[in-house]
Amino acid sequence: MAKVLMKGNEAIGEAAIRAGCLNYFAYPITPQSEVAEYLAKRMPEVNGVFLQGESEVAVGYMIFGAAACGERVMTTSSSPGVSLMSEAISYIAGARCPAVFVNIVRGGPGLGGILPSQGDYFQATKGGGHGDYHLLVMAPDGVQEAVEMTMMAFPLAEKYRGPVMILGDGLIGQMMEPVEFPDNLYVPPSNKDDWATNGMDKRGSTKKNIVKSLYLDPKVLNQNNLTLKAQYDQMKREEIRFEAYNTDGDYQALIVSYGTMSRVCKTAIDNMKAQGLEIGMIRPKTLFPFPEKAIHDAASKESCKRVVSIEMSMGQMIEDVERSLKGKREVTWFGQCGGDIYTPEEVAEHIISLLKN
Template structure:
């Protein structure tokens, strides 16, 4: 298939359609409003449904309703918008309904700014809403990977009957890159007749399907949470994704970075390599489940003196990196979170300083 030049937000919208999602509810918020703009025109062309809700709170429950009916459904938002959806996301996870959420992250806390950030790492990977739940969280490093992850998100949501999030920063939403939409990423929707509220008559059934997250009996609620936990453990076994970069060398320092920031780090690694300095990187493509073993094994390499988490937040990923490294090496943080992306030169300078300190 020929590649086409598209803005990230628009490519995400088209990818959802190619994945069989014909239901999209959203409320506009920068820097991802182009998704809604694109789909408001594109969905009617394919007999899809576009609704702009009166608020992100309303949108969250529109998603819940469509997901409970077994429909492929998606919304996109940014940071404070996702905060307003967090209650609904918890309900969706508790009721075991598949749905896809895309967060094109802006700066925070509060209104912050509309420039790129990775400050929603905690929100995405540690729950965000109430209760013991997780979302499967994928983090693309560019427009092509955003397309592929969006297309994969729907069958993954159906496999685990829960919410899946694509976490991308504002740059990924706004940049333009050549992309293709692989036909082989389309997966037929799974049969949902055994649980979805899709109509007794349509199913030819005399049994009602009830979708709920309310369990008043303590033992029943405990068992329900254990079921959810078993699914999260299955994710950890089957869905961990990561990229290793320059780790086949005797690198002196290991970077852990994701999303747009990881592309900057690759440039810094290439530049330092040209100067005779070997640096490795592990890039998590799934933030939950986190690639703990890959990072542990990479940090344990004898030549590696230090591990640094480089991110556009105040070090939210550091504790996951530390848990992965398990004390094998010191772990520190480097980054910015005001909307400016650290340059390759700034990353190089920081790495050289760290290595000089460890001599």
């Protein structure tokens, strides 16, 4: 298929349809409202459901309902909206239902602002809702990857029977890039007859399926938590994705950066290379599970004197980088919030000044 020029938000909507998702519930919020606008038009064309909920709280439970019935389902929102959905996300994780959540992050806390940010790293990777659960979190660095990750998210949610999150930012949602929708990323929905409330008649069974997250018997609840833990451990073995950039030869410093920020860092690395300064980068594509070993190994290289976590947040991912390094190297933070994003020149200036000290 030829490439088309699309906004990130619209491309995410189209990718969901190409992935076989026919249920989309949402509530508008800048900077991701174009997903809803796009799917309001597109879903009826493919006999799918577009429904605007009365609030993000309601949308979260609409997602739970459709997911419990075994349907492929997605919502998109931005930071404050995701906070409102977090209760339902915890229930969905506890009840072990597959669903896809997209967060096109804006500045926070509170209403914050509408410009790009990575301030929801903790919320996405460490919970957000209550209880012992994780989301599988993927962070695209542009429109093409947003498409691919959205398409991959549905089968991954089914593989692990849990919520998957795409963590973008306002820039990825708003910008246009040429994209294609790879047919080979479509995976037919898995058979959910052994757990989903998809109708006894339909599945020709006399066994009732019950989807719930309430387990008053401590032993049973513990078993549910152990099942979840086993899933997360399996994710850590099978789903870690990252990109290593300019790490083949020697480098004096290692950048860890993701999403939009990593694109800026790549340009900074190219510019420094042109001046004879080699800097490497590990770009986590999955934020949970986190590419701990890749970062540890890259930072362990003899030539590498500094490790920097560069974020559009006030030092969130740095905690995972620090954990990955296991004391092998020190890591420092560089970043800003509010919507202004460092330029490649500012990143290079910072790295160069670090190496002088």
